[in-house]
Amino acid sequence: MDTKRHVLSVLVENEPGVLSRVAGLFSGRGFNIDSLNVAPALEDGVSHMTITTYGDPAIIEQIMKQLHKIVTVIKVTEFEDIPAVEREMMLIKVQADGPLRGEILRTVEIFRCKVVDVSPNEMTIEATGNHEKLEAIVSLLRSFGIKELVRTGSLAMRRSKKND
């Protein structure tokens, strides 16, 4: 089947239990949540969820309809056919003993990451980018020894219309 990663943006009423309704929908119906990010939206009383999930087109259609059916969900957008900016942030702590530090710094430089914490044998790096970029960083840093890793999950936003 044509299983792909999808990014869904879900606008919800910010009220108790709304996260549980969305999360319960995914677990109850056997859909996958790859990442989930929730925070207040611009408008008071509204929250924004960004969900990344995997599925074939039929499953994604069903997920979107089921999300819509939740009474407190205001709007559901799927970014497959809409030009969008996607960003995710990651903190990654790597083993960084003397001679390797320079090489780690060079690697990190290529991806325009920041070093946010250093100790004699570890380095914590902040990375921002889309899903693929973060995956690439992780795979390159793996050879140095990753001690710890936290990610925010994706955020996505529709790109502004270009006048051409």
Place this chain on the structure above:
Amino acid sequence: MEYTGSQILIETLKREGVDLLFGYPGGVIIDLFDEIANHPELRPIIVRHEQGAVHAADGYSRASGKVGVCLVTSGPGATNTVTGIATAYCDSIPLVVLTGQVPTNLIGNDAFQEVDIVGITRPCTKHNFLIKDIRKLAETVRQAFYLARSGRPGPVLVDLPKDVLVGKAEFVWPEEIHMRSYNPTYKPNLNQLRRSVEELDVAKRPLILAGGGVITSNAAAELTEFAETAKIPVTYSLMGMGSFPSTSPLSLGMVGMHGTYAANLAINSTDLLICVGARFDDRVTGKLSAFAPRARVVHIDIDPTSIRKNVKVDVPVVGDCKMAMQGILEIVRSRHADRDWGHDHAAWLDTVQDWKVSKPLAYSQDKDGPIKPQSVVEALRELTRGDAIIVTDVGQHQMWTAQFYSFTEPRTLLTSGGLGTMGFGLPAAIGAQMALPDKMVIAIVGDGSVQMNIQELMTAVVNKLPVKIVILNNQYLGMVRQWQELFYNRHYCGTSMEGQPDFVKLAEAYGAEGYRIEKFAELNTELEKALATPEPAIIDVRVEREENVYPMVPAGAALDEMLLV
């Protein structure tokens, strides 16, 4: 002027048109019952178990089309409602379930009789609310009624902490309810209706599959008119029974696992399946990959999630079944005023007629042998002339009722189709009798399932409800036994119900009448006598123990792989 939360709630219920509620008191809702006593126009029916309250409200709603209301206390009172709520949710029945809750300052403290009922019922309600602010009480309860009855209906739970019920506030009645995140689609898209009719234009073997949505949206008349105008045979799901007269020459009977030979073969052969308000449950479709293999599919449903959930659909129509049927009829009439549909579909109608005649639903009754359960259903049909509300539990008796009662009117078969809840029948019959005091209400139940909510017999007696409970008593959990016979090498593990009370004495102990029928020769006369009593009655009919429900499509098999005998 300020009112207590209890007063505000009662005023809200009255304005929503509630005159009956099914409930059970308890610690945190004493204040509410205390206030209800001052409002004789709001009648509480006290059940004997909270599950019974929800099924009764459900039966009330199915029979009347109105929203059923229950009122129970916190903790165990609330958890006892869960099966009833899930039952109503599966069958899209509008209920408002009011649960008491511990005071807001104790929520989360594991207080006495505290349970997170909003969390527990989240997956089995259409929506639910915990009211923490008395100023939101009237508006929230009004939203609950609006949600329950609009769109695809369903149960809505409102959790009421004790301090909200005893607190005081102004009564503010919201004239309009608007929820920006909830806007059900009623009016179907005209283009989709046109496309549906274009499919019909070219179809050679069209078939209508009618579901519970036809009954919910009161579209039985429109559906019937459409089928008769365009000469399309009709089959229906269990929930759709009564949406089309089973006595019509166009009726093929029920489809699915225990559907008729004609209906299941028609699904297999049709080139255009028009599904109206049914959701393609697995008991309807059998093996999905072999379901309606030759058909283009038009699917009309008010709930978009039902469409393309498990069956591929060529023309989706989101909207109210009644409006969709009206729209389609209008297009058919304007485009095909002179078309002779009967002529155009003649070959197909002949084919389905042959199937109906060659393999009708059948059983054989030996006049001197044990009573066949099917005979009981047919006798009830004959004695009532179809003019009764029939309520069932779940199992073999439910299928025999569906097969042999021959339903012709909507809201005359009340049954737990989706969740399959044993113990539904008796309390639901009580609710139906409350809704329709002048109607004959008969619960056809099994000897296993009736024991699951038998305590509600007391509710029927106390409220002088003349419900008739006909037990098709085979001393087995018959449907499971049938599966064990057919697929588990007759290993009857756990399904014997030989341990059972004397149902006649039991009825008498509750203050109802009890009858027992053991001989076929006495079936009609004894049933007639029992149905004539103005009292609630149990009629214990001893039937052939190992009779099976046929046809049967084994679970996971295709519809044309029926076992016929």
